[in-house]
Amino acid sequence: MPTEKRFKQQIQNGRMIEDESEMTEGYKKALKATLKVSADTELMSAPAYYEQSMNAPTLDARASCVSVIQDELGHGHIAYRLLEDLGEDREELIYEREPHEFRNTYGFDQHLDTFAELVSAHGMFDRAGMVLLSDIEENTSYAPWKRALRKVGKEEQFHLRHGETWMRRLSNKSDKTKGLVQDAVDWMFPMGIEWFGLPDDQKHNTDQLDYRIKGKTNDELRQEWMSHTVPLANDLGLDVPAHYDEEADEYVLEYDAPVAFDAENKDWRFEEPIGWDDVLDRWRDRGPANEKYVNLLQAGEIKVGV
Numbered sequence: 001m002p003t004e005k006r007f008k009q010q011i012q013n014g015r016m017i018e019d020e021s022e023m024t025e026g027y028k029k030a031l032k033a034t035l036k037v038s039a040d041t042e043l044m045s046a047p048a049y050y051e052q053s054m055n056a057p058t059l060d061a062r063a064s065c066v067s068v069i070q071d072e073l074g075h076g077h078i079a080y081r082l083l084e085d086l087g088e089d090r091e092e093l094i095y096e097r098e099p100h101e102f103r104n105t106y107g108f109d110q111h112l113d114t115f116a117e118l119v120s121a122h123g124m125f126d127r128a129g130m131v132l133l134s135d136i137e138e139n140t141s142y143a144p145w146k147r148a149l150r151k152v153g154k155e156e157q158f159h160l161r162h163g164e165t166w167m168r169r170l171s172n173k174s175d176k177t178k179g180l181v182q183d184a185v186d187w188m189f190p191m192g193i194e195w196f197g198l199p200d201d202q203k204h205n206t207d208q209l210d211y212r213i214k215g216k217t218n219d220e221l222r223q224e225w226m227s228h229t230v231p232l233a234n235d236l237g238l239d240v241p242a243h244y245d246e247e248a249d250e251y252v253l254e255y256d257a258p259v260a261f262d263a264e265n266k267d268w269r270f271e272e273p274i275g276w277d278d279v280l281d282r283w284r285d286r287g288p289a290n291e292k293y294v295n296l297l298q299a300g301e302i303k304v305g306v
Helices: 004-012 025-053 059-085 090-095 115-139 143-173 175-195 218-236 276-285 290-298
Strands: 242-245 250-253 259-262 267-273
Touching: 004 025, 025 059, 025 090, 025 115, 025 290, 059 090, 059 115, 059 143, 090 290, 115 143, 115 175, 115 218, 143 175, 143 218, 175 218, 175 259, 175 267, 218 242, 218 250
Parallel strands: none
Antiparallel strands: 242 250, 259 267
């Protein structure tokens, strides 16, 4: 087995990895950490989406929402299956961890209280997931994950179309329903900004890039997400605290991220800037729906029939 330095050089030169026997310990550790976040995020989106899916306004909408949940459960199991190949126990990961031990992104620790929040999550959070996974599919050095993500990507496209279509319908239906979408976007947009992690100038662990588990930096991924969500909001007449700066040729925020978040009320306190260490602490403490959602999954209480 080559040294870590030599192995990273081989990876950067295009070497693909097929199984555990070809990995250094550093590569395996970085890959498993990334897979766990992906698996947990896909899995925990299912209970987050469940309640409001049952409150969908039409049977067709409910069928589409249920299809999204089924897809997300399947995507989670793909990542857990890959973790099994790396020595992890899938049953233990899903059913024997405590709620705070899950590593899903913080957005799926929040209660979704309206159908407008549900479809906005499809349109914005699923966009964030797709940005991340599309980058991994295109650039990853781990061949089994690259192949598995072809199916995932096609299904995520459906999630996005469903979410954005309903965001448009609700925004055009009445001032009241547009207001509900705006309320959802108010707390989801800044959460999407946080979704991609620390800014590049504060991220010291570069293993994901060095091992080519992903190809783009956090800030590059954040820009990619904003390049879709900001124009969508503008098109729907929704307010978001960001705009495209032609001179800088990038999307810029209209507040100094990160800022404090009142999780119980889903309210960003833009006048209270905080440090990224505070954000990491909030993520580790998990959000208000974390325990409820994990318990729903582990008890097998999510029924996805229409």
